[in-house]
Amino acid sequence: xxxxxxxxxxxxxxxxxxxxxxxxxxxxxxxxxxxxxCSEPLECTVDAEGADMDTAIxxxxxxxxxxxxxxxxxxxxxxxxxxxxxIGLARKTGAYIDDTSSFCQGPIVEAILQERLRTCTLDDVRxxxxxxxxxxxxxxxxxPRHLSRYSYFPRxxxxxxxxxEDRKAITIDIRKSETAIICKDERFYQLPAGGDAEFMAALxxxxxxxxxxxxxxxxxxxxxxxxxxxxxxxxGAIFVGLGLVYSLEELxxxxxxxxxxxxxxxxxxxxMVGQYNMRGFNHNLFAETGYINRLKFDGDSKELAHGPxxxxxxxxxxxxxxxxxxxxxxxxxxxxxxxxRHLADIPLITIDPCNNLTTSxxxxxxxxxxxxxxxxxxxxxMDGVEVELKKIFDSDRLSDQEILKxxxxxx
Amino acid sequence: MGFGQFLAAPEIKLKVVTYRDVFQNTAxxxxxxxxxxxxLSAVIRLDLKDISKLSIKEGETxxxxxxxxxxxxxxxxxxxxxxxxxxxxxxNSPWSNVLVPEDTGGTGVPKFKDFEVTVQSxxxxxxxxxxxxx
Amino acid sequence: MASVMxxxxxxxKTNCKECGKSTCMAFAVDLLARKVTxxxxxxxxxxxxxxxxxxxxxxxxxxxxxxxxxxxxxHDEKCIGCGNCVVACPVNVANDPLGAGSGKAPTSDKVIFKxxxxxxxxxxxxxxxxxxxxxxxxxxxxxxxxxxAIEFV
Numbered sequence: 064x065x066x067x068x069x070x071x072x073x074x075x076x077x078x079x080x081x082x083x084x085x086x087x088x089x090x091x092x093x094x095x096x097x098x099x100x101c102s103e104p105l106e107c108t109v110d111a112e113g114a115d116m117d118t119a120i121x122x123x124x125x126x127x128x129x130x131x132x133x134x135x136x137x138x139x140x141x142x143x144x145x146x147x148x149x150i151g152l153a154r155k156t157g158a159y160i161d162d163t164s165s166f167c168q169g170p171i172v173e174a175i176l177q178e179r180l181r182t183c184t185l186d187d188v189r190x191x192x193x194x195x196x197x198x199x200x201x202x203x204x205x206x207p208r209h210l211s212r213y214s215y216f217p218r219x220x221x222x223x224x225x226x227x228e229d230r231k232a233i234t235i236d237i238r239k240s241e242t243a244i245i246c247k248d249e250r251f252y253q254l255p256a257g258g259d260a261e262f263m264a265a266l267x268x269x270x271x272x273x274x275x276x277x278x279x280x281x282x283x284x285x286x287x288x289x290x291x292x293x294x295x296x297x298x299g300a301i302f303v304g305l306g307l308v309y310s311l312e313e314l315x316x317x318x319x320x321x322x323x324x325x326x327x328x329x330x331x332x333x334x335m336v337g338q339y340n341m342r343g344f345n346h347n348l349f350a351e352t353g354y355i356n357r358l359k360f361d362g363d364s365k366e367l368a369h370g371p372x373x374x375x376x377x378x379x380x381x382x383x384x385x386x387x388x389x390x391x392x393x394x395x396x397x398x399x400x401x402x403x404r405h406l407a408d409i410p411l412i413t414i415d416p417c418n419n420l421t422t423s424x425x426x427x428x429x430x431x432x433x434x435x436x437x438x439x440x441x442x443x444x445m446d447g448v449e450v451e452l453k454k455i456f457d458s459d460r461l462s463d464q465e466i467l468k469x470x471x472x473x474x
Numbered sequence: 475m476g477f478g479q480f481l482a483a484p485e486i487k488l489k490v491v492t493y494r495d496v497f498q499n500t501a502x503x504x505x506x507x508x509x510x511x512x513x514l515s516a517v518i519r520l521d522l523k524d525i526s527k528l529s530i531k532e533g534e535t536x537x538x539x540x541x542x543x544x545x546x547x548x549x550x551x552x553x554x555x556x557x558x559x560x561x562x563x564x565x566n567s568p569w570s571n572v573l574v575p576e577d578t579g580g581t582g583v584p585k586f587k588d589f590e591v592t593v594q595s596x597x598x599x600x601x602x603x604x605x606x607x608x
Numbered sequence: 609m610a611s612v613m614x615x616x617x618x619x620x621k622t623n624c625k626e627c628g629k630s631t632c633m634a635f636a637v638d639l640l641a642r643k644v645t646x647x648x649x650x651x652x653x654x655x656x657x658x659x660x661x662x663x664x665x666x667x668x669x670x671x672x673x674x675x676x677x678x679x680x681x682x683h684d685e686k687c688i689g690c691g692n693c694v695v696a697c698p699v700n701v702a703n704d705p706l707g708a709g710s711g712k713a714p715t716s717d718k719v720i721f722k723x724x725x726x727x728x729x730x731x732x733x734x735x736x737x738x739x740x741x742x743x744x745x746x747x748x749x750x751x752x753x754x755x756x757a758i759e760f761v
Contacts, residue, residue: 217711
């Protein structure tokens with residue numbers, strides 16, 4: 064199983080020598096780099112000095128114990144088992160808990176879990192989908208095998224004649240991405256930045272038989288053409304990328320479009336989740352609390368606070384936290400610098416297989432096994448399907464699950 | 475590095491759109507601190523018209539500035555067949571994140587993919603290293 | 609992909625025959641097929657006025673070791689290992705319908721394309737539809753490649 068992204072490809076074979084992966088079959092370029100491991104593995108340190116695991120865990124526990132308002136963040140690159148322990152740790156320490164979905168696909172996954180948006184599996188897409196829409200998404204760069212494994216090129220039960228006859232793939236984006244190029248010009252709709260909601264409303268109008276107009280003068284015949292293709296779809300799938308998520312201020316236009324589409328056809332939506340188990344975190348937290356992210360536990364009572372003010376971004380902006388535990392994530396790289404800066408001012412604990420900007424600023428760094436290679440567990444694919452990760456070989460490094468368990472016990 | 479030296483060069487305001495690139499992502503898996511990751515990240519892709527407005531050549535460095543920060547990156551042609559003056563593209567990376575505004579309107583979601591910068595030639599200056607960013 | 613005309617435009621167009629070919633056009637055809645290299649044209653290499661043509665051609669005609677009998681070249685440095693060609697190739701589909709044809713890693717030895725270490729490898733090229741007596745101009749692998757990593761010369 065490849066943990067390079069949330070496609071979680073399960074058809075990978077590897078050749079190994081000792082504890083090194085030497086050759087990887089079938090995985091994409093990015094997946095191979097993930098499975099072969101990074102060139103700068105993380106060392107176990109306390110205050111930038113080499114330390115043994117017990118010392119690092121004791122120090123991590125004392126930081127979290129002393130903190131009034133700790134943050135536990137990351138989780139996209141952790142197994143579901145590790146995520147559940149992390150949620151328990153947050154409960155125990157009265158922490159804020161959040162994950163990368165908070166500034167990525169969170170709203171879409173939430174709407175799916177609340178059954179506000181209809182979804183399906185990637186296998187359904189392969190077997191049935193005849194109209195596929197990539198909206199604000201460029202899987203050729205973010206999820207390289209998406210089109211070949213599921214969404215465009217493969218044959219499936221009801222799609223036996225190949226992509227040229229059996230499927231229509233449409234891209235809607237603000238730039239002509241590599242995905243747009245292979246889906247061909249006539250199926251590419253270029254929008255101005257922030258024009259998605261308006262285009263969505265125009266498309267919804269076209270589906271209702273009204274003339275679709277946009278302030279950016281997209282040819283209304285082309286929008287009508289698209290609405291006709293979508294109306295006639297036997298099984299449609301819309302893949303929502305970050306381009307769309309960031310462009311929409313609220314999801315209502317998307318709900319309206321999906322509802323309208325489903326008056327005529329059978330349309331489904333799948334979020335283009337990036338990290339391999341981001342969706343798993345959303346599911347696991349939802350099962351325990353009814354919320355997918357952005358939570359604050361209150362140590363003494365059973366109270367929970369939820370909402371944007373508890374998101375990783377807002378607690379950092381407002382400097383609400385006095386310590387942080389980061390698991391399998393590099394917020395100093397992935398968040399705006401002006402927001403992430405606060406992290407460098409507070410005691411940080413990071414658990415990761417590799418060195419990154421965040422680990423370089425951490426009081427405690429604890430190396431963990433690489434998920435899917437050196438440790439196993441379960442994870443949830445971008446389409447909500449649970450899969451089993453098998454480890455390829457044993458390693459000296461503990462899994463993040465084990466490390467989190469030991470920190471919890473030490474508190 | 476003093477910024478006085480750039481004062482004479484023309485500057486323009488551009489909208490930046492960020493995107494993802496599989497080669498840069500691959501380099502990130504190997505090392506955040508590697509040369510490949512910097513080469514593939516610290517880049518801004520410009521329209522030909524904007525390149526000539528800046529009186530720079532492809533491959534030279536430019537300084538990008540806004541209320542959030544400043545960073546020196548390499549200028550390249552975007553290669554898109556359709557002209558897009560006023561819009562530039564950057565791969566999502568710590569370099570683009572220097573420039574993403576802090577303001578979120580309380581939503582918890584920064585405008586990662588859509589912000590404005592002032593661009594000016596930084597001829598002769600080298601690209602900001604990842605360790606200098608923070 | 610470069611065309612013969614594009615290459616020809618960048619050559620001296622003097623038909624000097626120093627390369628051993630009768631015309632610059634003949635040289636362009638061979639250059640596209642990688643039968644000769646850019647450096648086989650002496651004026652292009654030696655004369656300053658052809659410098660920009662030399663440089664453009666050198667970056668356009670990237671040297672390849674692995675030109676196969678059908679003229680299929682995979683540019684490793686451009687390939688992202690997405691497997692679109694693996695799944696789209698009609699020969700792969702016919703020879704391995706439940707593996708490659710269904711989007712999965714190939715399960716047959718008879719496939720033409722297979723991804724290894726994140727880059728596609730071509731083999732069994734004699735099976736390619738562009739080869740042999742009943743050849744057709746199939747472009748399934750080229751059309752589906754997001755990075756133009758596959759070329760026929």
